[in-house]
Amino acid sequence: MTIDRPVLLITNDDGITAPGIRALIEAVKDLGKIVVVAPDSPQSGMGHAVTIGEPLRLYQVQIFDGIEAWESSGTPVDCVKLARDIILNYKPTLCLSGINHGANHSINVIYSGTMSAAMEAAIEGVPSVGFSLLDYRYDADFTIAKDVVRTIAQKMLAQKMPDHTLLNVNIPIATKETFKGIKLCRQANAKWQEEFDKRVDPRGKDYYWMTGKFLNMDEGTGTDVEALAEKYASVVPVKFDLTDYTMKDKLQNDWGDIITK
């Protein structure tokens, strides 16, 4: 089929009722036809989970004025798969995921449902972006984030992007006065260091809540964590060939006796 207007597939991992997805829709709704397919409940921390052991539900809902929207019982990745195979039956022009309530910079990209949804679309050949605001609060201010979303979406629509383009965009807590701009970055070597808060249930059995603190082990420059601390929005282009070619060469050399050439 031919598509007259750009089609923007929108999803998230905080669920279809989160303020962040509403902010994302508002930021781009005049740039093309919008189709929303999002989880019916929060899915934070789902990583690249897919639902294979149980069936999926998918219902059309009316919650965004004049916008086609669907909710699913599945994960963010399931939503993208359902959008492609059941709802659209063609490739959208872009896939935008978010705006996540909370950071997905540094190594958090691999835990993030927001980024996994975008990655799923990028694998399918749809240029995609995951957007995250460094503010976990339900009533977070998305003003700056919406400007960043719109700027990047317009840029991606104005030029032909490579099919597998995938960007991880994080936006600092900032005002129009303190916000510095958009910066291309590399993924920082930084992560959450978990701790577990042990408790005892009313029947005397132990259980644990995951907590933790953020550790930046990166001593270099040019990282997303550094840019965000300076009040820039960070843009990290992401790839999904995870092969470590340097290590491959090293093992070819070191493990000659067990490796078949």
Place this chain on the structure above:
Amino acid sequence: MTIDRPVLLITNDDGITAPGIRALIEAVKDLGKIVVVAPDSPQSGMGHAVTIGEPLRLYQVQIFDGIEAWESSGTPVDCVKLARDIILNYKPTLCLSGINHGANHSINVIYSGTMSAAMEAAIEGVPSVGFSLLDYRYDADFTIAKDVVRTIAQKMLAQKMPDHTLLNVNIPIATKETFKGIKLCRQANAKWQEEFDKRVDPRGKDYYWMTGKFLNMDEGTGTDVEALAEKYASVVPVKFDLTDYTMKDKLQNDWGDIITK
């Protein structure tokens, strides 16, 4: 603390009662102290999911003769985090995940709970391997797989591996006669193409089962998919800096007007 013997942390995503984890333990149990921490139920397709919205359970169980074992309500990644923070309180020498019932080659690395558990340990600085056998059956024959596990584990114990070493090892269905050896590979550009099987429940509502077929879009050589088809076990070294540096340079050039230097 000082550790006299190597400590091998063992986990999986098929659950602690799966034959694959029992085969893995049998393959390496004389190589060091074994500590098993695995999900109490199957977690296939969980990707790098973590449990942040609900509490985790963790119980010691006696199901492997003479081996310390724990089961958790969490995901494979949760199990590795719990092992480190609650059970061990020190870094194990290696983390071995699997043996998965089914393939985790090519781009499936990002959907795989088996590989995510190994990646979690590698991020923490523990050299790690995920093992998968290309046989989904409960009664799969793990003979060749166990030989491969043991060979690689011995090699990793015999030399000091870089802390963040992470290997994705897949093993073909083969006999001693047809098995060709172990080959270092790159991740193939190949993936499952999902389809959804639509059904109607007894109350007249639609639901979907995810199905699909495997597509190899990779026209090059040296891939894991190619090696497996030739009856080699494939070893792909994996990294978790997902930054696409080539795309970063391209965007720095193309998007000058919205990017702050």
